[in-house]
Amino acid sequence: MIELPEVITVARQIRNEFVGKRVEAVSIAEERPKFVFLNGDLGAYEDRLVGRTIVDVTGNGKWIFASLDSGTILLIGEMFGRIRYVPTDEALPKKAHGVVTFEGGARLVVTIQAWGGFQVLTPEELAAHPYAGKLGISPIAEGFTPERFDEILDSSGDWSRKPIKAFLVHEGNVCGIGNGYLQDVLFRAKLSPKRKVPDVSPDKRKRLHLAIVATMAEAIEKGGRDTEVDLYGAPGAYTPILDRRAKGKPCPDCGTPIEKISYLGGACYVCPSCQPAP
Numbered sequence: 001m002i003e004l005p006e007v008i009t010v011a012r013q014i015r016n017e018f019v020g021k022r023v024e025a026v027s028i029a030e031e032r033p034k035f036v037f038l039n040g041d042l043g044a045y046e047d048r049l050v051g052r053t054i055v056d057v058t059g060n061g062k063w064i065f066a067s068l069d070s071g072t073i074l075l076i077g078e079m080f081g082r083i084r085y086v087p088t089d090e091a092l093p094k095k096a097h098g099v100v101t102f103e104g105g106a107r108l109v110v111t112i113q114a115w116g117g118f119q120v121l122t123p124e125e126l127a128a129h130p131y132a133g134k135l136g137i138s139p140i141a142e143g144f145t146p147e148r149f150d151e152i153l154d155s156s157g158d159w160s161r162k163p164i165k166a167f168l169v170h171e172g173n174v175c176g177i178g179n180g181y182l183q184d185v186l187f188r189a190k191l192s193p194k195r196k197v198p199d200v201s202p203d204k205r206k207r208l209h210l211a212i213v214a215t216m217a218e219a220i221e222k223g224g225r226d227t228e229v230d231l232y233g234a235p236g237a238y239t240p241i242l243d244r245r246a247k248g249k250p251c252p253d254c255g256t257p258i259e260k261i262s263y264l265g266g267a268c269y270v271c272p273s274c275q276p277a278p
Helices: 004-018 043-049 123-127 146-154 157-161 164-169 179-189 202-221
Strands: 023-028 035-037 054-060 063-068 073-077 081-086 098-102 107-112 115-121 259-263 266-270
Touching: 004 054, 004 063, 004 081, 004 107, 004 202, 023 043, 043 115, 073 123, 107 115, 115 123, 146 202, 157 164, 164 179, 179 202, 179 266
Parallel strands: 035 115
Antiparallel strands: 023 098, 054 063, 063 073, 073 115, 081 107, 098 107, 259 266
């Protein structure tokens, strides 16, 4: 699943390729996964995209926002899948669920493998979006200080009483961290994903904040994880410390075998010595 480092990488590449380019056509595949989140009215794609020009592209959380000269926004994200640049002389992927063709013939292609969003929205619709319209602070924002993180941990309602895994992957708290980067964040902070937010000590909070900032910064610099690809199909250069490949291997800090656990609907990889369960 694409998370903040992949979003930042792909948004930058889309900006470089398509800003200033006019949309000539758009198509939505008739056969698509059940959980492809589209506009309720498919006619909106033709009405709102064709003839319009991309003026800016930004990334935040798990979402890419491509702004059009009309004021509407092409929203792509929260997805398992691929976002690809396909030049004029290259065939489309076998599965292409959303295709935007620009002047000159180059295409922006979205292929969704499980779920994901591909919508074109007005600013008002975006503000009302249940996910992209309600993002918390970005971990790369200047305002994401240890003090601000403390405030979020303490004042997020029900989330402030949940396990730290649930808290961190909820986009309304800190946006852009999914189950992929969560593993390294918690390992660096030496926290179990099962640790409840109220039980995270002040020292651990500081370590957790540093782990979030460091992990995101390194992954962004390296263009995302080596298990995800960019707009051109090239993998990122960030190799996770803990993922499925680490199971059973020695912890890089203490040598204890890494374990896989199932928790809150997904797999977690932990060192049972460095990250003891509460």
